[in-house]
Amino acid sequence: MEKAYEPKKYEDEIYKRWEESGFFNPDNLEGEPYSIMMPPPNVTGVLHLGHALENSLMDTMIRFQRMRGKKTLLLPGTDHAAVATQARVEKNLIAEGIEHPREHFGREGLLEKIREYAEESKATILNQIKKMGTSCDWSRLAYTFDEDRSKAVNTVFKKMHEDGLIYRGHRVVNWSVKGQSTCSDDELVHVERKAKLYTFKYSEDFPFTIATTRPETKLGDTAVAVHPKDKRYKKYIGKEYEVDFCGNNLKLKIITDEEVDPEFGTGALGVTPAHSPTDFEMYEKQKAKGEPIDLIQVIGGDGKMTTKAGGEFAGLSVEEAREKVVARLKKDGLFVSEEEIDQSVGTSDRFGDVVEAIPMQQWWLDVNKEIPSRKKSLRDLMKEALTTGLDGDDEKKVVINPERFTKLYLDRVNNLRDWCLYRQIWWGHRIPVWYRGEEIQVGADKPDGDGWIQDEDTLDTWFSSGLWTFSTLGWPDEKKFQENRDFYPTSWMQMGYEILYLWLMRMILMSAYNLDEIPFKHVYIHGMLRDKDGQKFSKSAGNGIDPLEVIEKYGTDALRYSLMSGVTPGNDSRFYLEKVEGARNLVNKLWNMSRFMLMNIEEPKIDIECPEPKTLADSWTLNSLNTYIRNIHDSLESYQFSVAGEILRSFTWDQLADWYLEIAKIEGNKSEILNYILNVILKLWHPFMPFVTEAIWAEIYGGEKMLMVEKWPESKKKNFVCDDDLYLSGYNLIRDIITGIRSLRAEYKIEPAKKIIVYISKNKLITENAEVIKVLARVEEIKDLSEKPEGAVGFTQGAIEACIDLAGSVDTEKETKRIQKEIDKVSPFVLGLEKKLSNKEFAKNAPKEVVEKEKQKLNEAKEKLEKLGEQLINLR
């Protein structure tokens, strides 16, 4: 084995071997099914560190489960990401000088451009996933926009339409002028900005003033709403006014609505049904009440004022129209005041512009309507999945970790509005709806007869992502799906909290509706990765880090470990290169430890049972390892990746490398035990650091047998027992003595090479481990404490006292200080314990073990205090 581990030499070759082995494919495995559907990365570019974290989490889990003997499936794929991808390509084209890509290329031409980009991006992404060491089944690779997935999309659309859940309606939508497309409420990003609130009167004879930040929309007002209990306006309710507003003849009915805040502005709200979601709701309510008001669209899809806005304003941009309206109001003496206020506006998450509310004929998914065969709405299903389980079946319940996200999810479900399904872009699943005059047909294929025209629009990208957990398994093809049925519902899903609403909810909706199943049993929500200073990684901030560059420099294992260490569910974590460096060191340490162990193993055996310990160090290490096996297993089972990694690191480095291997050099003859320990730790490390462990495994056992499918270590029920009481805490005592001597040596600046004589109250434990103490603490001879000379300095560890002879060079003052410091540390502890133990309530209420433990601690501390006192007296 080489002196240092060089990841580059091994990684690609190992990945190839894994792939060729066929064990990424569960069809070649046996056991209980375990499945994870990889959240498909968007084909908008390359993978970032967040994806790298996700791959690490999923692959660690899947490797762990595979080694446990499960039939594991990690299904890879990518997402066509409709709007995001088209927006990206259009942006690139505009940067290249093509001002209007849609007009320039036409539908098919632009689609071809996007397709090219998507394919390229896809290839890059898949390669990156491989570089991360992700053990996914490439034979089941899926894409949200491929044939099978499109089939699923069309099938679901048709079914929902037949169930009456998808309807067509003329309603106010969120419209991105820049993107020339709608977007759903979930796709809005709210930003704070300053705005002017204008107060004005519609006309001379209108009885009161109203306030607005959008004077230009007032050209489309058809009512004025006040709070039903607002006394100021009581007498006007129900009246109708006809006003001349900036040259427009407006009919305004005074209506009431609970939504109106009497405290805001003047307490009277000009209702613009066409350009405000809440106003539109009032319009609908009025209609339902049988007292309809009008709807006048004064802003068009191009962001300009329409002819309905009046000749003076038609064709102006919104901003121009606003200025003009304000100027006109001032001129007409209708303007009252203006003030600056904070306002939050919705912007498009993909195009970045402030969205306009515009009324349009669109298709919607009704979340409140009863599903004919179920007597429940989609909203009900979404709720059930996280509360009682579907149909009250606890087995059909999704558990979110950390739990707090459950509440967020449910709050959102309760306030859910109908889902606007259509997007006026070209990249995406084309709507399976056909028109001929007034006739409408739904289905993927063109209906019989002439004159049918397919809808121009495409579906919201999340519609296909919502189907991901089962469309990837072959649904709606019954045969294909049945073959994969064991993997559904999937076992585990991990995702960032930022797509909780966008994705998690829709997957649950789609699965519950189509299959009457939950999509997965457990969801693990991870936080966002931030840079060293806690900033988000982003293109515009220029702080992005390419995972491939990190891999190139430090290796994949180091990247994986550094990403997962320090993460706790639901919380953001920071990424910086020092962390990767530390992980790289750990990887190398593991390599070198293995190298050393291998040198001390006579003939490595791949199947080796835990050998009987021969020395104290052996039993301590084997017992300790046994406990760690259990802890790591439990931590991984409960998705505590960081904890599992940390305790494994601690065992490997702090216990094994720093102590046991050093002792092995002294005691010698440990071939079997080292063989066993090496096998076990390589297995335990494998899910975290697949490459280096597999590389070491190959160094030991050749490339034939793969660690990836070795059996996960089992912890034994019983530890090795020691007959003597002293042995129970024996090993820690030996370590403490060695550390104590080392510490004294450092304090008295005894040359490291110089061997000294120590005096210890001897017992069997000391005698048996004398050699270890001698070598590790650089001791010439161990003599009995009774022989200690005048002026020896010492320390106490539990029942054992040890001294070193400084041959008259004791610095009394310094030593006094040292001992006093020690006493100052122990005495308050003793006092505290005494107080606690003398408290009757404590004795009465605390569990027996706790009381016993405290008593023991007190005795030990007291003893130590006594000895320290003696030492202090001896100094004088």
Add this chain to the structure above:
RNA sequence: GGACUCAUAGCUCAGUUGGUUAGAGCGCCACAUUGACAUUGUGGAGGUCAGAGGUUCAACUCCUCUUGGGUCCACCA
């Protein structure tokens, strides 16, 4: 307006059903250096767990409030 979350060593973070003399990594200080490893080893300094109350025999851990960061949702006419 409604809610969530974080505050622990210089820095980044663990601390999962309340019982440790509160931990790790990095950094810092001192020392070591020819065989597993300088991507190293040894020793050490460093925290009244944001603040104030409360519950409890016992609080970093549970409750309330305060302060300061971050996030989400709703409304914003």
